[in-house]
Amino acid sequence: MKKLVLLVLIFTVLLNISCNKEDFLDQPLTGRQQLDDYFSTEENSVNFVNGIYKKVNGESWWQANFPRQINDMATDDNWSGNTAQPRPDITGIAAYNVFPGSTYFNSFWENHYIGITRANISLERIPDVEMDEDLKLRLLGEAKFLRAFFYFDLVRSFGGVPIVTTYTELLQPEINDKVRSSVEEVYALIEEDLLGAIDGLPLRSEYASQDLGRATKGAAQSLLAKVYLTQEKWNQAQIMANNVMVSGEYSLEPDFANIYSVENHHGVESIFEIGYINNPLYNEIGGHLSITNGSRGDQGWGWGSPTSDLENAFLSEGDNIRLRSTIIKHGEPVYGDPDVTEFDGLPSENKSGRTNRKYYVPVAQRPVPYERGQIPLPYIHLRLADVMLMHAEAAYFNGDENTAKASLQLVRNRVQLTTNMSLTGTALRDAIWKERRLELALEQHRLFDLRRQKINGVPRIALLMGPNGSFVHYNTEVSTDPFETTNLNEPQEKGIFFDAGIHLLWPIPPEEIQLSRGNVVQNPGY
Known part of the structure; x- marks a missing residue:
């Protein structure tokens, strides 16, 4: 500096x-x-x-x-x-x-x-x-x-x-x-800033349409809830997340597939979002992720390919609604894009033959030119489902299991999944954590969740990765995925x-x- x-x-x-x-x-x-x-x-x-x-x-x-x-x-x-x-x-x-x-x-x-x-x-x-x-x-x-x-x-x-x-x-x-x-000193500053922001910022509904995307009271409350959750300040996290949930400013998108759409900027679920537009006269006013994350068989760079382990997590819940709007698989149709009946995931150059559906733009909606810095797909940093699951997790660790299950079910209702209301203890904790994985998959939250979530004091990332990690074991000893196990240019032992x-x-x-x-x-x- x-x-x-x-x-x-x-x-x-x-x-x-x-x-x-x-x-x-x-x-x-x-x-x-x-x-x-x-x-x-x-x-x-x-x-x-x-x-x-x-x-x-x-x-x-x-x-x-x-x-x-x-x-x-x-x-x-x-x-x-x-x-x-x-x-x-x-x-x-x-x-x-x-x-x-x-x-x-x-x-x-x-x-x-x-x-x-x-x-x-x-x-x-x-x-x-x-x-x-x-x-x-x-x-x-x-x-x-x-x-x-x-x-x-x-x-x-x-x-x-x-x-x-x-x-x-x-x-x-x-x-x-x-x-x-x-x-601790950095977090103290963050908390002080966010509390000050909450006092000074308008509600989303108080902004004119041209100002949507600016920070709001709800955005500051949501970020502060995540700050508290990260520090295991469970009571403060539950209260702050609840403030957002009962504010009346946000609601879940009825259709999960519409959360990430070029036609749904600042949707009803979006709390803090960076919007992008397409204008060929200017560089870098459009998004990048559709290209950097896109398949090399579909004008993309091929970085960040969903794992079969993630796909299996959806399948284990019978969660087809979120799966089809999260992962595109080589040779299969693209959900929501009638122009693509056999997606080219290019498994010879893509470790898993899979691509992130959330950052994918259907062919008919692609701008010309279709290139990095020109994609009008917004990126959402905070959305209501995230806050609801923070609320559920904080409530669980506060010993308020009924509230935790209620918030968990609110998120699962959208994708037609039920919650076992007899869940308790670590089984309920694990269900909440799994729901965060499925709901927020590929939205760049996973690493920080795995670092902060602990089992018997051990961060979960340390149980997944490393020589004895379950993710490493799955890939090296269990997986028979036809794409991942044949394209070894990225080693199976990742992690x-x-x-x-x-x-x-x-x-x-x-x-x-x-x-x-x-x-x-x-x-x-x-």
């Missing part, structure tokens, strides 16, 4: 978010005076906060969304998938043969700290701008929510990280002396190198350690 680097990033912030970029190109924008000049109008303040949102998914495919996709590859839900391109910086992470200097760790860290810097500038400058007080309160609430969002991503990925909360700090010589704060003493966190990017002059220390084992 070298001061010079951060000043350059701030300069880039101003250039990128100004609605009159041409006016800035001829001006040497550096330092405090230029910020004084910029934060002189209500319009500029709104534009600056808009710029924070760009870092939620990254301003390019490799900055945030692809690292999150790699996280899913490091679970039992996904293989790396692409067996045609040797990319050890990707496959190594997925297989727990981790290369600390991977560009994806570096880009994720840098992307998030740029977002934090933008939020810090907003929180420091907007209070002094003359504008409508309700708008000011909202903008500050958005900045607090987004800063909490970035820090939550960082602390779950890397553990304790350096805390920077003001722009002024970045101008001080001692910025290079920043050390990693404790995990065998997992070490619970190392891999519950990702490595701190080495360049950040170097820039801090060694004050930021590496995670154990890397």
Whole structure:
């Protein structure tokens, strides 16, 4: 976090978010005076906060969304998938043969700290701008929510990280002396920001249609519920999740298949969503996942292929409704796309011959050109079913099993599955955890769920991965899947190198350690 680097990033912030970029190109924008000049109008303040949102998914495919996709590859839900391109910086992470200097760790860290810097500038400058007080309160609430969002991503990925909360700090010589704060200190800041955001943000129903996608009170409550759940603050998590459920602001999509659809932006279930549009005149205003995740036989890159283990989990529940809208299998029809009766999963270049249906765009709905950065498919970070299952899990650990079963059944009703209401104890816990896997499959939640969920104090990821892991055992000793067991360009033993003493966190990017002059220390084992 070298001061010079951060000043350059701030300069880039101003250039990128100004609605009159041409006016800035001829001006040497550096330092405090230029910020004084910029934060002189209500319009500029709104534009600056808009710029924070760009870092939620990254301003390019490799900055945030692809690292999150790699996280899913490091679970039992996904293989790396692409067996045609040797990319050890990707496959190594997925297989727990981790290369600390991977560009994806570096880009994720840098992307998030740029977002934090933008939020810090907003929180420091907007209070002094003359504008409508309700708008000011909202903008500050958005900045607090987004800063909490970035820090939550960082602390779950890397553990304790350096805390920077003001722009002024970045101008001080001692910025290079920043050390990693404790995990507890990072979570305390996240909680403080989200509680402040809840107080300042409008309800979803109070936004005009053109403002949908901004942070809302419900988004802040939902994220805070997940923050509490991650810390095993069960009572607070249950209360906060319940606040969202009873707010009347959200409801489950009647048809599971419509949750991810190019025709259903900001649907009734969506709580925090990043929308994308298609416009061939501009790059990077459309989504990326349909391409990076798509089959190599269908104009995609082939990364992140669903496992037969995940498919088996759906089959074991008789859950065809969610299965058909989650996994596309080579040679089979694509549910909801009448133009594709035999999908080309290209098993010779795809480990499992399977593709994520949630990020798939039906042929008739594809834009021209159909390419990365042009896909109008939104990405949903928080949705109501997620909150309901957080509520169920928190209620279970609070000893409120009847409430836990009731919330579990609300989610299962949509896909015509019943809950055994006699379930209790660890059987109920496991049913809730399994439901999270099925409901949220391939939506980039699985890794963090497996890290935080524990059985007898052991994180579940450590029971699935490693030499004695059940997922490794299934693939190497049990599976007869015709695609996975014949395409061995990605080894069947994926996850065998997992070490619970190392891999519950990702490595701190080495360049950040170097820039801090060694004050930021590496995670154990890397």
